[in-house]
Amino acid sequence: MTAQTIDAAALWADLQAVRRQAPLVHNITNFVVMNYSANALLAVGASPVMAHAKEEVQDMVGIAQALVLNIGTLEPDWIASMRLALQAARQRGVPTVLDPVGVGATPYRNAAIGELLRSGAPSVVRGNGSEVMSVAGLAAATRGVDSAASSGEALDAARALARDLQAVVCISGADDHVVDGGGRWATLSNGHPWMTKVTGVGCSASALVGAFCAVQADRWRATLSAMAVLGVVGELAAERTQAAGAGVGRLQIELLDGLQLLDEAAFKQRLKLQLHG
Amino acid sequence: MTAQTIDAAALWADLQAVRRQAPLVHNITNFVVMNYSANALLAVGASPVMAHAKEEVQDMVGIAQALVLNIGTLEPDWIASMRLALQAARQRGVPTVLDPVGVGATPYRNAAIGELLRSGAPSVVRGNGSEVMSVAGLAAATRGVDSAASSGEALDAARALARDLQAVVCISGADDHVVDGGGRWATLSNGHPWMTKVTGVGCSASALVGAFCAVQADRWRATLSAMAVLGVVGELAAERTQAAGAGVGRLQIELLDGLQLLDEAAFKQRLKLQLHG
């Protein structure tokens, strides 16, 4: 699969596959967003399961088609479970998504991400520019090499991290950049600023990436598909919300409705996808 | 009270009792659904409290009128607290509801349910067909007898479990079956498929069963009342949602509105209740 074959039709086909296959996505995520992530997965057509006890995470990974790790409200037992789950997923070939929420904010978060990376590379890392730069620095430090993140450019950091981990890296923002370890790079320019005013939208993006990786073996394309769907849905949902004179409360509901009801024509008309080089 | 006296008027009277008495329902439940369960209990007229520390669960049970246990995101400390709470509730005559979320999915969940059942039988077990069959098998194994669940029929498993525990067992699905240890059996046929696309609706059903058990000493009838109310509310809410061109995000809101605003005429007109034998 080359970059040239990635277009709106391909991404839409991935959404159809999620809806048809209803993959089981195992989430070890933070307390704030568990409910919203589960509802986002259900709305898009996937099946969420949340389980974090070290006594069962390996078994749960064994019946899941994707694993999503999110360190938002981390504590030691949860990191230990994430490591067990990540190792089990890698052994079984289950795709894994890491959302390094708030990395860089405290030494403990940095240490946790370092520990996770030493357990093995996830298939996809998704975060904002600052988080991706922090992870890139930690990954480099873990391996004793200089960090490209020192350039201060998130995109450079993402590329270095993708090469280093041989993983897909997604930087979320006004534009979403998705790169892989082989040098592929695409940019999505959908979405709406209000999406940052609903807690858990970013975390739900990571959960959706998990669902799409479960049905699409090309993780770079799967990540693009998930981020494209959420971006278009968010853009339309924000427009509907504002047209109704409503606010960010209503937006969180419209987002879930949109994930369920998005149709092909709207998706293809709205998608702003740019493939680079 | 015989099965013949159970009709729409009786079930409606139970809802009125919940609204009038506002029973305190103590929940030890999973992280995903805590918020939605609390809002569902408030909407129906009950008072929720969530507390899980082993240091206080016995005291909290002491001031509650019902206890609801849900293993959705279990871990060892929580199971220990559930056991303490279950024992305290049984000693005080507080009705208890067990929602065995995901039992059968991992050995750890099975072990947890086995441990809980050895602490004492709950008043009501509510789950889907697969969960009820798993619990029936575990209950049978706990007592060293053959499991009726081996027949692969959820209803047979529910009856065996109800006899075994001398408890009410509710199988949720397109039809809800409610049986008790004395052979009573009724079927409710309300609801809507979209209810499975909102996380926590099943868990909220268990919470509502707790609220109804707090005001109705016949636990079989209480379970029927709770499931009837949620089924009718869900059906109406899904119709309103679809009529508005909205989706499962909107449905979660309409469900809460419906629990609060359901009126007698709509309930009696919509109720599909079948009493067997």
Next chain:
Amino acid sequence: MTAQTIDAAALWADLQAVRRQAPLVHNITNFVVMNYSANALLAVGASPVMAHAKEEVQDMVGIAQALVLNIGTLEPDWIASMRLALQAARQRGVPTVLDPVGVGATPYRNAAIGELLRSGAPSVVRGNGSEVMSVAGLAAATRGVDSAASSGEALDAARALARDLQAVVCISGADDHVVDGGGRWATLSNGHPWMTKVTGVGCSASALVGAFCAVQADRWRATLSAMAVLGVVGELAAERTQAAGAGVGRLQIELLDGLQLLDEAAFKQRLKLQLHG
């Protein structure tokens, strides 16, 4: 600043400051309300962070502009983290809000509040009348003095507690009373009874008080501003909800919309503020 200068314009200015400065509010709060509190903070214009591990709470406080502690679903590790965070906040001059959810309900909750108070006084205590009386009794007992709460009057208890801790105390109810250690007292009479039928509205009030304390050094005024905004927003949201024939599900969404979209004219026209003495 004297009580005479506190008027609708002053309180509105505080909301504008929150919207402009987007203060980072660190919450160690209960599982039930984490999502709603985060969304309420985002809607009002603040930045929420939830973090509870003892390994990072001191660092997180170090980058936050306010700390909010809420014991709703407490357990030993969380109380230990709250103590560490409270001490770090006091050392750094970060304002702190304590929401003593359910204190008085179990001995364990009372012990936890006693432990927290021995770690240092928060800047603001916000609870309902019963909770404030319990905290006042515990604070008095901690210091070996008689409790004014024995009078059974929440307002007297609040005044005694405010003097004792040299803190602001807010009693939430049909009327909200806000007192400080220097004898200031004001009453807000906005709001709507349905606000008690959405879980987490009280807890979100405490979170908002944190956000306002982050931008307004007079904690008494900041508490008034936060409670005034929530009261007016809640009143308008309940009216909109009822006008639409909707219920408490819709209300939780309207509340968030209102926190984001509240305008100056509506705020000033609706505010019911009474300054005493």
